[in-house]
Amino acid sequence: MKSRFAQHASILGQYARAGLARRAEFRVEFINQVVMDCVFYLVHILTFEFLYNSVDSIEGWSRADMRVFLGMVFVSDAFHMIWLGAAWFFSAELKDGRLDSLRLRPAHPVLVYFFQRFSPEACLNMLIALSYLVWAWVSAGHALDPATLGLFVWAILLTWLGRVTLAVLFSILEFRFLNSDLSRLFMLLSIETADRPIDVYPRRLAQFLLWLIPVATWSYFPAALVLGRIGPGFAALYTLFFLAFTVLVMRWWRRSFRYYESALS
Amino acid sequence: MAVHPQVALLLQATLYELKKVTAWRMGFFVREIARALLRPLLTIFMFQAVFAAQGATELGGRDLDGTVRYLIAVAWIEGLIFHDRMLDLAEQIFQGYVTKYLVMPMRCFTLALARYVQFSITQTGVAALLGIGGALLLPGVWPLPVAPEALLAALVLALAGSYCFLLLYFLLNSIAFWLEVVWTLLVMTRFVTMFLAGVMLPLSWMPEPLARALEYGFPYWSIAGPAEILLGERPVSDVWTGLAVIGVSITVLEPLRRVVWKRGLARYGGSGM
Numbered sequence: 001m002k003s004r005f006a007q008h009a010s011i012l013g014q015y016a017r018a019g020l021a022r023r024a025e026f027r028v029e030f031i032n033q034v035v036m037d038c039v040f041y042l043v044h045i046l047t048f049e050f051l052y053n054s055v056d057s058i059e060g061w062s063r064a065d066m067r068v069f070l071g072m073v074f075v076s077d078a079f080h081m082i083w084l085g086a087a088w089f090f091s092a093e094l095k096d097g098r099l100d101s102l103r104l105r106p107a108h109p110v111l112v113y114f115f116q117r118f119s120p121e122a123c124l125n126m127l128i129a130l131s132y133l134v135w136a137w138v139s140a141g142h143a144l145d146p147a148t149l150g151l152f153v154w155a156i157l158l159t160w161l162g163r164v165t166l167a168v169l170f171s172i173l174e175f176r177f178l179n180s181d182l183s184r185l186f187m188l189l190s191i192e193t194a195d196r197p198i199d200v201y202p203r204r205l206a207q208f209l210l211w212l213i214p215v216a217t218w219s220y221f222p223a224a225l226v227l228g229r230i231g232p233g234f235a236a237l238y239t240l241f242f243l244a245f246t247v248l249v250m251r252w253w254r255r256s257f258r259y260y261e262s263a264l265s
Numbered sequence: 266m267a268v269h270p271q272v273a274l275l276l277q278a279t280l281y282e283l284k285k286v287t288a289w290r291m292g293f294f295v296r297e298i299a300r301a302l303l304r305p306l307l308t309i310f311m312f313q314a315v316f317a318a319q320g321a322t323e324l325g326g327r328d329l330d331g332t333v334r335y336l337i338a339v340a341w342i343e344g345l346i347f348h349d350r351m352l353d354l355a356e357q358i359f360q361g362y363v364t365k366y367l368v369m370p371m372r373c374f375t376l377a378l379a380r381y382v383q384f385s386i387t388q389t390g391v392a393a394l395l396g397i398g399g400a401l402l403l404p405g406v407w408p409l410p411v412a413p414e415a416l417l418a419a420l421v422l423a424l425a426g427s428y429c430f431l432l433l434y435f436l437l438n439s440i441a442f443w444l445e446v447v448w449t450l451l452v453m454t455r456f457v458t459m460f461l462a463g464v465m466l467p468l469s470w471m472p473e474p475l476a477r478a479l480e481y482g483f484p485y486w487s488i489a490g491p492a493e494i495l496l497g498e499r500p501v502s503d504v505w506t507g508l509a510v511i512g513v514s515i516t517v518l519e520p521l522r523r524v525v526w527k528r529g530l531a532r533y534g535g536s537g538m
Contacts, residue, residue, distance in 0.1 A: 039456050050470050056319070
């Protein structure tokens, strides 16, 4: 019998295979999605590059630091595009009663539902995002030693986990307020908020984004971690906090799923 | 004399669209508030940090108060601009539900136009409420129009520019006859046009040649141009320049939209209504 990890990996593999087959049918769409994300990157890069033509630093973030921050924004976004596309459809599918199969629980329902729309084109975007991040890092004169690589792995895993956790957290609202599309709204607001370092926001809002709705995990915290803007002690503590937060959110989601009623299948 | 059938259809469809949009009261309220308030608020925080870090009184041709007023004005006007998610034509084409336009005496564009009319009526109402509320609650911050004619000029430009966006999105949706999925094109267009319109960054912060070039595009005259007229940063007489740019854009987009729709319909093979 397969181990729990192998079972989950096997499901992810099947989703990836299906995603590749689906996208092979829409070849132009494949290119379009890559170009679309490149346009998204370009607009953000130009916005900040033009801003830094007039200023030297924003709340202590130099131009070089901000490029690393943007690299994290892009890596985080690409991860969402690769794996979490289903989050956008949760409200409609919950309303239409299309979640019956999740009751069978071949694996954790969060993995079965949220990871089902694998996007191969976003893998290419992830490569572009990672390349930009590495370029931003190297061009700022930072070293690329094993310790730094370890820090990057930590930061990137945290941004990915942040994406999953908040996508799941927002979807819980749909169980309570059926057909409200609040998960989409909160997702869009979070994307908007995570596009800038939380240091630029008023203190209370920054604290809110760090501890209550930890949008900071998407881009600010990982970038601050690799740039050494936060100490290792706080970084470790915050990571532990966020892991505990994730566990609570997953449990909450499973409890909320009990509210789901459907006559379809 | 009977009203022209397309005009009657436009009125009827606009009424249905208005009923539909107001039926979702809570969602409508939340979306509008979130859309109208959050982005400008975050951008204002960003610029406050920029000014504070630099210790400058004037950056990009404006002081901090002027920049805040500009950003609010831009967000206020942006609410009037037709949104790409307002059309679901590509989905209908992909699902095969446009056969009705081949057999029934109605034009598809009339229905899209009805949605534009409904959107313009609703959003003008929302903008008016926001304007009154903002002026009462934030008297020192809210971008008050320098003159009634400036407000009128800004409104006319924004609604005319919004019509250009309708034509552009209709055109992109029609490409679904060939590409089947066009949402990426729509999102791409939204990113680019909002950048060109000075929503993400005021044009005065961009390099001079680029800023000058953008003033020849309808996105600028739909949002940033009206905002500048509203705030008195441009004379009201510039409304004619804006209308000329928008007019040229409509002259290009309208026939293009017709040709693409006609050719697409000619190759359409769906069976749904």
